[in-house]
Amino acid sequence: MTTTTGRAEPHEVEAREYAETRFRVQPPTHGDDGTRVRMRTGPWLAGPGGVMTVGSLGVVVDDALGSTILRARLGDQHSVTSQLSLEIVVPPPWPGPELTAHATLLGRDIVGGLAAATVFDGEGRVVAVATGRCRYVPADILPPGGMRPPLPPADHGSLFETLDLPSASASAGAIPEQASPPAAGSVPAAGETRPEAGWPALVLPSGPGMQNPHNTVHGGVLLCGSELAVALADPDGPPHTTSVRISFLRPGDGSHPVTFTTRAVHRGRSLAVYEVSAGGPAGRPYTVATVIRER
Numbered sequence: 001m002t003t004t005t006g007r008a009e010p011h012e013v014e015a016r017e018y019a020e021t022r023f024r025v026q027p028p029t030h031g032d033d034g035t036r037v038r039m040r041t042g043p044w045l046a047g048p049g050g051v052m053t054v055g056s057l058g059v060v061v062d063d064a065l066g067s068t069i070l071r072a073r074l075g076d077q078h079s080v081t082s083q084l085s086l087e088i089v090v091p092p093p094w095p096g097p098e099l100t101a102h103a104t105l106l107g108r109d110i111v112g113g114l115a116a117a118t119v120f121d122g123e124g125r126v127v128a129v130a131t132g133r134c135r136y137v138p139a140d141i142l143p144p145g146g147m148r149p150p151l152p153p154a155d156h157g158s159l160f161e162t163l164d165l166p167s168a169s170a171s172a173g174a175i176p177e178q179a180s181p182p183a184a185g186s187v188p189a190a191g192e193t194r195p196e197a198g199w200p201a202l203v204l205p206s207g208p209g210m211q212n213p214h215n216t217v218h219g220g221v222l223l224c225g226s227e228l229a230v231a232l233a234d235p236d237g238p239p240h241t242t243s244v245r246i247s248f249l250r251p252g253d254g255s256h257p258v259t260f261t262t263r264a265v266h267r268g269r270s271l272a273v274y275e276v277s278a279g280g281p282a283g284r285p286y287t288v289a290t291v292i293r294e295r
Contacts, residue, residue, distance in 0.1 A: 015149045017209040019218035022153055022162050023059040028067040034104040035071065037064040041096030041122070044156035048231050052092040053159060054241040055227030057099070057128055059220030061086060061117055064101035065132030066219075069113035072105050079112065079134040081219040085245040086130045094121040101130070112136050159228070163221075164205045202229040202260040210254065217252030217286065226276040226289035229260035237272045238293040246289035256280045270295045 019025075024040035039060040047053035062081055070079045103117035112135040119128040156162045204210065204225050212218040223246050230241070252258060258278050265273040272293050279285040 015151045017151050017153075017207070017211075019059050019210055019212060019221050020063065021150045022156070022209045023056065023220070024153060025060045025063055028063060030067075030071060034102055035064055035068040037067070037101045037103070038098045039101075040098050041094065043158055044153070044162045045159055047159045047228055048235065050158070052094060053224070053228060053231065054086070054088055054092065054128075054244065055224035056159060057086060057101075057119060057130075057220075058084075058223035058227075059218060060099065060101045061119065061128075061130045062132065062218070062220035062223070064103035064117045065115045065130065066134055068103040068105050068115040068117075069108060069132070069134040072108045072113055073136055074110060076139045077136040078139045079136050080214075080248070080251070081132055082112065082135050082248050083133040083246070084130065084219060084223060084248070085132070086128060086223070086243065088128050088240075088242050090121070090125060090127040091240045091242075092127075094125075094127050096122045098122060099127070106131075110136070159224075162209075163225070163228075164207060164209065165202075199233045199262045199264070201262075202232055204258040204260065206253075206255055206257050208254075210258075214251070215254050217254050217258055219246075219248060219287075222246065222248070222252060222258070222278050222287045223289065225258065225260050226278060226287065227291055229262050229276050230274045230291045230293065233262040234264070234267070234272070234274070237267060238270065238295045240294055241291060242294050243292040244289060246287050248287050249285055252278070252286040253280045253282075258286070265290075 026038045028035050028037045037060050045052045045056040062084060066079060066081055073079060100120045101117045103115050106114045106116055112133060114133050117130045118126055121127050202225060210217050210221045223244060226246060227241055227244050258280060260276055260278045263275045265275055274291045276289045276291060277285040278287045
């Protein structure tokens with residue numbers, strides 16, 4: 001109950017946002033053949049050009065893989081993602097009304113586990129495959145009292161609204177005075193560094209809608225931001241993301257914005273490889289991702 005002063009009584013549990021509510025990801029269902037997690041499709045997943053992004057699969061895939069490995073834990077433990085890979089079979093857009101990630105356990109020991117997931121669209125096609133490694137950690141990683149009930153999501157009209165970003169142009173224009181990205185196939189001059197000269201940074205605001213129940217930035221949001229950062233930094237590069245591989249180095253501080261910095265490892269006519277680091281105010285990266293895009 002709430003008092004007349006507007007303050008919640010100590011026994012009242014206030015609802016909050018989660019990354020799952022922002023991305024319309026449903027709770028996992030477990031069966032003898034594995035774990036299924038479903039995500040509703042809609043404008044809240046649409047990125048540049050109004051098309052659903054590959055990165056928008058991050059939360060549903062991370063949840064499916066993570067819950068599968070968590071279910072196989074030994075004793076009273078929780079799990080955190082250490083590595084996540086996503087390979088695209090059919091590029092977006094994908095028909096809905098929902099996507100389904102079906103995950104199975106490949107193996108586990110006392111340290112952690114490995115799982116694989118297949119993502120199906122609304123027509124039953126395989127559109128992506130993923131693998132994930134998780135490490136087991138003490139169960140006290142969860143906040144006292146456990147999870148608070150989720151708030152229903154707002155009426156997000158794009159992925160930029162889902163991520164609390166003002167727009168594609170505003171997100172990509174954080175460093176408008178810098179030089180343009182290098183031309184495809186160009187060779188850096190002696191002493192030249194790239195992509196610091198030319199690649200704008202993507203800054204993701206903080207907030208519970210980016211977090212998991214541990215109150216750290218959700219691993220799927222970090223994957224989503226890494227893939228989106230490439231699309232915004234190099235709009236003239238190869239247009240289709242075909243692979244994302246991300247390593248989680250330390251928990252993302254959910255109380256501060258996350259900055260995604262993109263570096264071009266290779267930028268050819270038909271294929272480009274990018275490295276994206278995500279970090280907070282301490283200057284140490286939370287994640288490092290390799291994003292491959294092709295024509």
